[in-house]
Amino acid sequence: MAEHVLSTRSLTKRFPGVLALDRVDFGVRAGEVHALIGENGAGKSTLIKVLTGVYAPDGGEVLRDGGPATFGTPLAAQQAGISTIYQEVNLVPLMSVARNLFLGREPRGRFGLIDFDRMHRESERILSEYGVRTDVRRPLGELGVGAQQMVALARAVWVDAKVVVMDEPTSSLEPREVETLFGVIRRLRDRGVAVVYVSHRLDELYAVCDAVTVLRDGRTVHTGPLQGLERLRLVSMMLGREIGEVRAEGTTKFGGDHEAASAEPVLRVDGLSVQHQLHDVSFAVRPGEVVGLGGLLGSGRTETAKSVAGALAPSAGRVTVAGARVRTGSPGAAIRAGISLLPEDRKTEGIVPGLSVRENIALAVLPRLSRAGLVSEARIDSLVGTFMERLRIKASSPHQKAGELSGGNQQKVLLARWLAAEPRVLLLDEPTRGIDVGAKAEVQKLVDELAADGLGVLLISSDLEELIEGSDRVVVLRDGAVVGELTGDEVTEDRLMEAIAAAAEEEPHLADAAPGDVRKAAAHD
C-alpha cells in the first residue's frame, strides 16, 4: 500500500467544555477517494479544519507525505497542495467566474496586465470539462450553487492540488450535477489526487469512495476499505447502535400512510406566480396530510414554500388557510394565519446564532408571551421547557447560544419555534438536510406525529427516500410549474423520477440558468 499523502497521528482538539477530537488517526493515499463520515458532532468538521490549517491542534500532528506538517494557516495548507471545497462556496461572488478561477494566478500579458482574453478562453475550456457552460465574464454570484461549486472544484484542481477535501459537496446539487461531480472526482482519482469526501448520503459514498473512516464522539471507530462493508454495519458504527436495532427500525422513521381525511383542505394555494420563478402553482393540503413537493433543484419548490409563508411576494395568486384568505408577502400575516415555514437555509434564515436557545424558541411568539410589551419570563420558561423536553433538544442549558449547537439540535430548536406558534400548516423545506442520522430519525418521527395530530404538512426534500416514505401525495414541480401529482400507490421513487424525467423531455429546458447549463452539458457526456 502506498504512503499516506496526508495523515494525522493522535490528533487532539479541544473547545471549551468539549473534546472535539480525541487522538484521531486518519490517512488518505494518492489516488484514493476516502469517505469521512459520522453523525453531527462526531468531529468531521473539526478534523477537516485542522487538516486545512484553520484550527491549530492541541495535541498530535498532521503529516504530509509522512513528514510532520501541521499547518498554521489555511494558506500554508494550500501551498502544501491541499485544497478545500466547503459546503458554502468560498469564492468572491461579485468577481467574474473567470477571475475567481484564476484568482492570484491571472495570466499576464504585455506590461504585466491581466490578459483577459486568454483568461476567458482558458476559463471556458476548463469549465466545460466540468459540465459548466456559462458566460465566464458574469459575476460568479449569478450562477446556481451547483455551478459555483463546480467552479470551486475546477479552481482547486487547477491550482494543482494533491489533496482535495470536500465537505458535503452534493448538499445543494441536483442528481445530474452529482453525476458530473462524481465523474470529476473519478478523474481526479485516476490522476493520483487524494480526495477526502464528507457526506451524509450513503448512496454517494458507495458510488464514489474507495475507503472510509468513521468518527464518533471525536474518535476513530473504523477505518478501512469501503468495498465489502455492509451499509447497515456502517450506519450502526456511526450511531453506535447494534445492527439488529437499525434493521428493525428501517432507515427512515416515517410510519405508514396517514388517514388523509376527506376533510376540507386546511391550506389552499391558487394560481401562485412569482416573476420568473413560479407560474400558476395550485395545490391543497388537508389536515393530517403530508404533501410532498417533488422536483429538481431550481424547480421552484423553495420558492413555492417561501411565497406561501410570506417570505417572497408573489405577483399573482391566492393563499387561503381554512377558507380565510391570507395576505401574501408578509411573514407576520402568514404566521398569524397559522402557516409556519422551516426554511431551507437554517443558518442564515432560521437560527439567530447569538441569542440563546430559549430566545430562539420564543422568538416568533414573543407578543403572545408578553403583556403590554413586557415579556413574561415565567411563560417563556414553561414554553421552552416543554419543547426542549418534547423534542429532546440537547443543549448545556436553555441559555446556551443557539449558534453553538450541532445542526440537528439547531433544527429542533427551529421546529420548537414553529410548533410554539401553534400552526395549522407546517412547511418543511429540507428538514433533515445536513443533520445527523439520529436527529434525522427524530425529525421524521415528529413530522408523522404532527400530521397525526391534524396538522397539514408540506414536505420538501432532495432525499427521495424521505420524500416518498414521508408523503401521502407528491406534487411534482418543474421550472416553477406543477407538472404532475402522485397519489396512493403511485407514490414511489420510480414513479417520481419518471414524472420528473417525462416532464423534462416533453419540453426541453431552455432558460438561461446555470443549473440548466450544467444539466445540458451532463446530458452530452
Added chain:
Amino acid sequence: MTDTAAARTAPDRAAVHAWLQAYGVYVGVAVLLLFNIAFTDHFLSAENFRTQAVQVAPILIVALGMALAIGSEGIDLSVGSVMALSTSLVALYLGYGPWIALLAAVLGGVAVGMVNGSLIAFVGVQPIVATLALMVGGRGLALVLLPQLKDVRDPGMRALGSGDVLGVPYPVLIAVALVAVVAFTVRRTTFGRQLLAIGDSRPAARLAGLPVRRVLVYVYIASGALAAVAGFLATARLQASDPTSLGTLMELSAITAVVVGGTPLSGGRVRIGGTVAGAVLIQLLTATLVKHDLPPSWTQMAQAVVIVAAVYAARERGKR
C-alpha cells in the same frame, strides 16, 4: 495527560479576550480612578465629581441611543446634528417656557429619527449613509432655524442645568433615569428582544414574522429623541444656544463609549452597563490629561488607543 497545559492555552486565550471585551472597560475606569486619586490634586472632592458627572451626562445619553442603533446592526451618525437642532429649537421655543422648549427639541429629534428609520427600514438605505445624510442636513436645518449663537437666559433652564437634588445635579439624575429606562427596554420588553434578534440575523428575524421595519424605525426614533434630550441639557448647562458647534464629533464619542463598553459593531447585543462605563472612561481620560496640563490633542490620541484596544479584544473574540 502531558498535553493538558498546551491544550488549555487556546480556549483560555479566547476566554481572556471575551472577558476583556465584556469587562475591560470597568478595569480601565478603575485604573484611571486609582491613578487620579494617587496623582491628581483635588481629585477626591465632591465638587470635582459633580463636574465630571455633569459633563459626562450628555455623552452618556447620546451613547444610549447609539447602543440601540449599533445593537440593531446599524449606526446613527446624526446624533451630533440632532443636538444642534435641539439647541436651536430650545432657543426658539424658550419663550413658552422650558418644558415646551424641551418638548419641541424632543419632537425635532423624533422627526429626524423617523426620517433616518424610514430611509433605513423602508427605502433600504444603509444606516451609515442614511444617518450621514441627516448628519449634514440636520445641522444645516439647525443653522437655518438659528443662524447665530444666542444666549439662553431663563431661570428654569438654569435650574435644570445646574440645580440639584441632595447634591446630585439634575442632568445626572436625568441620565441615570434614562439609563434605567433603556436597560429595562432592552432586557424586558418585546421590542428589546426583537431588536437583538434583528441585529443578530435580519433574514431569520424577518422569517420569524418579527415587525422588522417597525422595530428599526423605533430604534432611530429613540436615538434621535435621546440625542435631543442631551442637546437640551447641554444648552441648559452652557446657558447658550450654539448650533454651529454643539454636538460636533459627538457621534464619535458615543460610538467609542458603546464599542469600548463591549457592544459588538456586528449587532445582536447591547451592553448598557458597559456603555455607561465607556462614557465614564472617555470623560475620565479627558479629565486626567487636562488636569495634568497635556494639550487636548493628546486626549484624541488617547481615545484612539482605547478604541483600538477595544476593537482588538472584540476581534479576538469573534475569531473563535
